[in-house]
Amino acid sequence: MAYSDPVSGLRSASPVLRAFDPPERDWLPGHRGVDLEAAPGRPILAAGDGIVAFAGPVAGVGVVSIDHSDGLRTTYQPVVPAVAAGEQVSRGQRIGVLGGPVRGEPGLHWGLRPTADPVGYLNPLSLLEPPRIRLKPSAGLPAGRASAGRYG
Secondary structure, three states: OOOOOOOOOOOOOOOEEEOOEOOOOOOOOOEOOEEEOOOOOOEEEOOOOEEEEEEEEEOOEEEEEEEOOOOEEEEEEOEEEOOOOOOEEOOOOEEEEEOOOEOOEOOEEEEEEEOOOOOOOEOHHHHOOOOOOOOOOOOOOOOOOOOOOOOO
16 A cells, blocks of 8 residues: 655655654553644645544544554544544545644644554554655865865
């Protein structure tokens, strides 16, 4: 199954504000997803085809969860839902808009776990293509020189 970034719709990730940091034990603190840079009001997109498992508030925060045919569930918050539980969605489809910051933390929190495992969180960035690193030549330096600094 193909997935895309829920903010940009691209196969590579939007800027990450806070990385995935799984807890050592289910009950310990950690960060069970990634926070992607996005402004309140920005459309949030389904990362992959699936069925909306939940759309509504949890402890006052808007949440959308989507079950995918490969046995994974993606979760998006804080989102003002534009979809309802049971609705079929396609990758890139608008599922809502980003709400305001939660506990002062900006951006979209994007989570991933196996549908059958409520505590087995995974890094959602693993669904996307890794970033491409491109080296560019340094302007004004002789060929074969990496630096003109004091160590060059």
